[in-house]
Amino acid sequence: MSLLPSGEPRPRYDLERLLAVAVQVFIERGYDATSMHDVSAASGLSKSSLYHHVTSKEQLLRLALERALEPLLASTEEPEALHGRAIDRLRHLVRRDVQVLAEQLPYVTLLLRVHGNTETERWALDQRRRFDRIVAGLVQQAVDEGDVRPDVDARTTARLVFGVVNSLVEWYRPGSDRTPAQLADQVEQLVLRGITA
Numbered sequence: 001m002s003l004l005p006s007g008e009p010r011p012r013y014d015l016e017r018l019l020a021v022a023v024q025v026f027i028e029r030g031y032d033a034t035s036m037h038d039v040s041a042a043s044g045l046s047k048s049s050l051y052h053h054v055t056s057k058e059q060l061l062r063l064a065l066e067r068a069l070e071p072l073l074a075s076t077e078e079p080e081a082l083h084g085r086a087i088d089r090l091r092h093l094v095r096r097d098v099q100v101l102a103e104q105l106p107y108v109t110l111l112l113r114v115h116g117n118t119e120t121e122r123w124a125l126d127q128r129r130r131f132d133r134i135v136a137g138l139v140q141q142a143v144d145e146g147d148v149r150p151d152v153d154a155r156t157t158a159r160l161v162f163g164v165v166n167s168l169v170e171w172y173r174p175g176s177d178r179t180p181a182q183l184a185d186q187v188e189q190l191v192l193r194g195i196t197a
Contacts, residue, residue: 015053018043019067022060023106031061031110032117058120065114065124067107071100073127076134086141087148090161091192093135095184097165102172102180109169132158139195148195161191 021043025034036057040047054060075081075096081089101108111128114121132155139161140154148157165187172183 015063018045018050018053019060019063020106023064023110026061026064026110027106027113031057031114031121058118061110061118062120062123064107064110065120068100068104068111069124069127071104072097072131075100076131085147086138086145087192087196090135090138090142091188093138094161094165094188094192097162098168098184098187099180101165101168102174102183105169105172105174108166112166112169132162135162152195157195161195164191 018039022039025038025042029038034057036047036050039057039060040050043050054063075093078092078096080092081096083089111124114124116122116125135158136154139148139152139157142148143150143152143154168183168187172178178186
C-alpha cells in the first residue's frame, strides 16, 4: 500500500475522484494558474498516475465542463421544453437549470468562470451561447403569445433570468436549508413574475 508523506494511506483514485479534485483546484486557483503539478499535489497522485487517467490538463477541463453542459443542454430537448406554451417551457428550463446547478455545483461554478482562453473554454462559451439563444427564442415566443410583457427585450431578459439562476453558485450549498425544488420555486416566482403580462 502506498503512503502519503504524512504516513496516511494514499487514496485510490478513479477518473471521477480525480475530476472532482481537479475541479476544486481549478476553482480555487483559476484554470490558467493551475498546473498538473497542482492537481498532483491536491490529489496525492504522482504526475505519472494522473496521466494514466487523462492526457492533459485541458482534457480534465473538457470533462468537467461537459458535466455542467450536458444536462443543461439536454434539458432543452425534454418534452416539457419542446411542447406547450412558451412561458411554460421557459418555466421548465428555469427549474431544470436550478436543479442542474444544485446537482453539479462545482462543475457549473467552473463553467461560469471560464474566459475563452483555450479551445475547450471557447467550446464551452459557444455551448452557453447556444443555450442563451434557445431561451431568448422562448422569451420572444412568450411575448408573441401574450404571456410576457411586450416591452421586454428577449435576449436581455434571457440573460437576466439565467444570470439570477447562475448567481446561486455564489451562496447555495448542498444540504442548506433550501432544497433545489424550493430554490426553483422561488426563482421561478420572483423572476418570471416580473416579466409576465
